[in-house]
Amino acid sequence: MPESVDPRRLKLTNDAGTEGVLLGFHCLECDTVIFGPGTFCQRCTSIKLEPMELSRAGILYSYTVVRIPPAGWPGPVPYILGQVELPDGPQVLAEVVDCPEEDLEIDMPVELALRLVEGQEPGAAKVVYKWRPVDSHQATAEVHP
């Protein structure tokens, strides 16, 4: 069964590892939402955090086409890196897939997409969260609930 790249950030919801959800915390004292693991609230330091599942769609706050990759990058080059803002608040950086470079636009709606990525070691494949474009009709409902 495939494993999440980081179970504290991405929970897989089927055995095939094709579906999942980003995880975070909601602070019951100051209402801040944090992506990924947390013990104390980044904003107010409260420990009254409740785990939550983050929205599956957001907007492309910014993007870049990385032509010289960092060491350890297992994918093709160039690749698109997206900075996505979720309606819950946090921004999440990940690769944008299924999108020709010329279609990229700031503030375009995108949604979560999972991909199995081979690591440097054989057998070390992980499911990694990525973003892909959604059509505007579908996005309206998801981005502005």
Add this chain to the structure above:
Amino acid sequence: MTQFRPGRQVMVAGVGLHPFGRFPEKDMATLAVEAVVPALSDAGVQWQDIQVAYFGRVYYNGMSMGETVLGRLGLTGIPIINVENACSSGSTAFWQAYWGITTGMFDIALAFGAEKVPRGPVTVTAEDSPERLIGADHMMAGYALRSRRYMSETGAPETALAQVVVKARQNASLNPYSHRKETITIEDVLQSRLISDPLTLFQCCPTSEGAAAAVLVAGDALSKYGIDQNRAIRIAAAVLTSGGYNGKGSDHSAFSPYRTEPAALEAYKVSGLKPEDIDLVQVHDAATIGELQQLEALHLVPFGEAWKATEEGRTSLTGDIPTNTDGGLLAMGHPFGATGIRMIHETVLQLRHEAGPRQVKDARVGLAECSGAGDVTTVHILVK
């Protein structure tokens, strides 16, 4: 945020620099020694006078590098502290030296930094981090994300970003210690190869080798060490911050382009100076966008307008906000541990009016701002 309460007056008595570039024939300790010795000589003090030393560096596989370096000058037994604070390691070492003196613990201190940065894209996380599979840990990609959003929000054209490095190269061409001495045009910048669009190679600072050093002395101890009062430069503010909550739930550099602002406001408060009092500024221009957003965060220009100030020539040596007068990270180069003290070196030369062909006219107040991963920011204000 921490409230900083200075005590005794602290002066920079001497500075030294090893040129920035690539020096395969020298090890890091040699680079460092060749910055420390000129700094001691510039201050007119002996190595045996130094009571404490702080050493900034990032890339080193061993331990206690500071002790290894300074052992070459003689084993005097003083406390030596090794400092790693990402790209702000050098400026953090300087900050610690300041606080060691202003609080009364020491009369005289050495802050120095050296680095041999490996080639290739810079990452923050360890090699086994999940970030490597996600592809988000890439320093210049973070700056590229900031660039595109900034251009979208402010209307800045890519030629305005390119002008930042054209100006940096002009300043560096007047500096024999710089890594990149050739002047270039906006077209050269835009036609250099793409690293992470819209950033091209020339818009990203080179990874460099080099070293820098500064000798700090209590104002009331200058005469005890026979230091020339006329060449000593007063430290009016020394502020270090880490990241505050930025509303986006992460400390990745892409998320907090204006993290310098709280440190800048504290530095202005501590020094009693205002942005309009600053005669010249060194900022963390690891990429072109960095210089623009730092100038805005320092309140030297309104938010979203640094690109216009750059196009109008206001940030050049003859403008009203001379910025990165020695070439900055973009052209001087960026050996992480040395960079923050290199900024102090340039500021001190300018305030002493010893900067030669790149001298800023009537310079009296200089500000140096250095940023690092973890949203580390240092802001130092120096006054003649």
